[in-house]
Amino acid sequence: xxxxxxxxxxxxxxxxxxxxxxxxxxxxxxxxxxxxxxxxxxxxxxxxxxxxxxxxxxxxxxxxxxxxxxxxxxxxxxxxxxxxxxxxxxxxxxxxxxxxxxxxxxxxxxxxxxxxxxxxxxxxxxxxxxxxxxxxxxxxxxxxxxxxxxxxxxxxxxxxxxxxxxxxxxxxxxxxxxxxxxxxxxxxxxxxxxxxxxxxxxxxxxxxxxxxxxxxxxxxxxxxxxxxxxxxxxxxxxxxxxxx
Amino acid sequence: xxxxxxxxxxxxxxxxxxxxxxxxxxxxxxxxxxxxxxxxxxxxxxxxxxxxxxxxxxxxxxxxxxxxxxxxxxxxxxxxxxxxxxxxxxxxxxxxxxxxxxxxxxxxxxxxxxxxxxxxxxxxxxxxxxxxxxxxxxxxxxxxxxxxxxxxxxxxxxxxxxxxxxxxxxxxxxxxxxxxxxxxxxxxxxxxxxxxxxxxxxxxxxxxxxxxxxxxxxxxxxxxxxxxxxxxxxxxxxxxxxxx
DNA sequence: CGAAGTATTGACTTGTTTCAATGTTAGTGG
DNA sequence: CCACTAACATTGAAACAAGTCAATACTTCG
Numbered sequence: 410x411x412x413x414x415x416x417x418x419x420x421x422x423x424x425x426x427x428x429x430x431x432x433x434x435x436x437x438x439x440x441x442x443x444x445x446x447x448x449x450x451x452x453x454x455x456x457x458x459x460x461x462x463x464x465x466x467x468x469x470x471x472x473x474x475x476x477x478x479x480x481x482x483x484x485x486x487x488x489x490x491x492x493x494x495x496x497x498x499x500x501x502x503x504x505x506x507x508x509x510x511x512x513x514x515x516x517x518x519x520x521x522x523x524x525x526x527x528x529x530x531x532x533x534x535x536x537x538x539x540x541x542x543x544x545x546x547x548x549x550x551x552x553x554x555x556x557x558x559x560x561x562x563x564x565x566x567x568x569x570x571x572x573x574x575x576x577x578x579x580x581x582x583x584x585x586x587x588x589x590x591x592x593x594x595x596x597x598x599x600x601x602x603x604x605x606x607x608x609x610x611x612x613x614x615x616x617x618x619x620x621x622x623x624x625x626x627x628x629x630x631x632x633x634x635x636x637x638x639x640x641x642x643x644x645x646x647x648x649x650x651x652x653x
Numbered sequence: 654x655x656x657x658x659x660x661x662x663x664x665x666x667x668x669x670x671x672x673x674x675x676x677x678x679x680x681x682x683x684x685x686x687x688x689x690x691x692x693x694x695x696x697x698x699x700x701x702x703x704x705x706x707x708x709x710x711x712x713x714x715x716x717x718x719x720x721x722x723x724x725x726x727x728x729x730x731x732x733x734x735x736x737x738x739x740x741x742x743x744x745x746x747x748x749x750x751x752x753x754x755x756x757x758x759x760x761x762x763x764x765x766x767x768x769x770x771x772x773x774x775x776x777x778x779x780x781x782x783x784x785x786x787x788x789x790x791x792x793x794x795x796x797x798x799x800x801x802x803x804x805x806x807x808x809x810x811x812x813x814x815x816x817x818x819x820x821x822x823x824x825x826x827x828x829x830x831x832x833x834x835x836x837x838x839x840x841x842x843x844x845x846x847x848x849x850x851x852x853x854x855x856x857x858x859x860x861x862x863x864x865x866x867x868x869x870x871x872x873x874x875x876x877x878x879x880x881x882x883x884x885x886x887x888x889x890x891x892x893x894x895x896x897x
Numbered sequence: 898c899g900a901a902g903t904a905t906t907g908a909c910t911t912g913t914t915t916c917a918a919t920g921t922t923a924g925t926g927g
Numbered sequence: 928c929c930a931c932t933a934a935c936a937t938t939g940a941a942a943c944a945a946g947t948c949a950a951t952a953c954t955t956c957g
Contacts, residue, residue: 507890551795556729559847603803646751
């Protein structure tokens with residue numbers, strides 16, 4: 410187990426703390442779970458449509474996305490997951506995957522078997538609550554995506570997406586002086602927003618021109634979140650942060 | 654309690670049966686819950702953004718939609734709920750509503766307090782599983798919507814939506830000789846699909862021309878589901894029906 | 898029956914996509 | 928460390944699909 414691996418229990422308990430009241434004993438239970446770690450390269454699909462996973466996962470570093478493909482091979486990205494997220498809790502209760510899980514850029518992912526998770530849940534009902542809540546927040550982000558992609562123009566759409574990523578990174582302490590890490594190409598961003606590369610590029614240009622977006626060293630800095638929220642019609646209620 | 658009201662426990666237990674193994678005793682527990690019924694007129698918002706509901710609800714008849722509005726007052730419909738659906742289970746775990754609940758046409762809705770639901774859950778862990786699963790299927794429908802609205806052209810988008818409604822009605826035994834009940838105007842359908850009335854109208858015309866859509870007496874009949882699925886790139890996996 | 902809402906259609910406009918070329922950055926191996 | 932290559936970003940011009948506008952039928956329901 411590398412140094413990085415030891416962060417998983419910490420990442421996870423921080424995440425769960427934000428979702429439900431977890432005791433120290435319960436945290437220990439979590440840390441003791443048989444985690445398994447894997448490093449994946451860019452654009453690596455590690456769970457596919459139709460699969461029936463026997464483990465759930467946590468994002469340790471990098472971005473993981475949920476995706477689904479048209480017959481023509483176009484990918485729609487359904488959600489973007491940052492470190493600390495549990496993008497595959499649903500497979501604990503729904504057998505067949507209706508979407509895939511893929512990396513963007515390099516990525517470290519932690520896995521733990523459904524069996525181990527279920528055992529932990531049996532002893533700790535607050536864990537069930539926390540996990541359920543995680544999937545509910547997930548659903549909330551889907552709603553945000555439907556709203557964003559269905560009603561907002563390209564510039565507002567991008568702004569909305571950046572606001573969401575900003576606050577989510579903020580919540581797990583991943584916003585530094587350079588902003589938050591962002592290694593998605595404009596092409597991939599387009600797959601999230603339902604836009605072409607060209608439109609994403611022009612939207613980004615527009616935001617930069619207004620001094621609302623700065624990109625350096627694969628990081629995104631948002632000088633004026635409030636203004637960005639206004640443009641993106643972004644409402645933090647969606648994130649259900651600190652509601653508990 | 655009217656004749657119709659007595660259907661609620663039946664509707665609910667049929668729904669939960671499809672989600673988890675519910676025993677007869679557990680069904681009785683559900684039926685004994687203090688349900689309260691309300692009839693609403695068309696376009697009635699009974700839960701609003703920012704509300705903190707103290708009860709969850711079940712759709713008894715008619716359609717209930719989740720919605721969210723742009724600053725300009727445009728509504729994006731996030732999901733459509735048919736009889737048997739529990740569109741507000743999330744409020745059991747997430748306090749503040751990030752969207753509204755509204756009727757389409759006339760609608761009967763059953764309510765039961767969170768407290769009563771929580772008590773029932775404490776005695777019956779399979780109920781928690783069933784409820785959790787319902788919210789997970791919900792999330793799956795959101796994913797379908799993101800895919801549909803983001804990647805499909807108007808005709809395919811409408812086809813996809815109709816397939817979803819068909820199979821969902823089928824699953825609760827609501828597809829009759831006339832097809833399934835459908836009282837949404839093309840305007841409202843547009844709010845689901847992120848299209849204008851005009852586009853919806855033309856898409857409907859195209860499907861009718863291909864003999865894939867018949868509308869009579871506020872019902873929709875789908876003569877060839879297979880063909881409709883093909884056009885809408887619809888994959889039933891999304892619905893997670895009969896997975897248990 | 899009449900009013901209001903809904904469906905349907907055509908003509909026109911606009912914004913996004915497509916196509917395509919060029920500039921820029923990041924990563925690899927000599 | 929530099930050169931080379933592939934991936935990514937940026938831009939302009941043209942095509943086109945969906946939106947807007949607007950007028951006319953058709954329903955539904957009080």
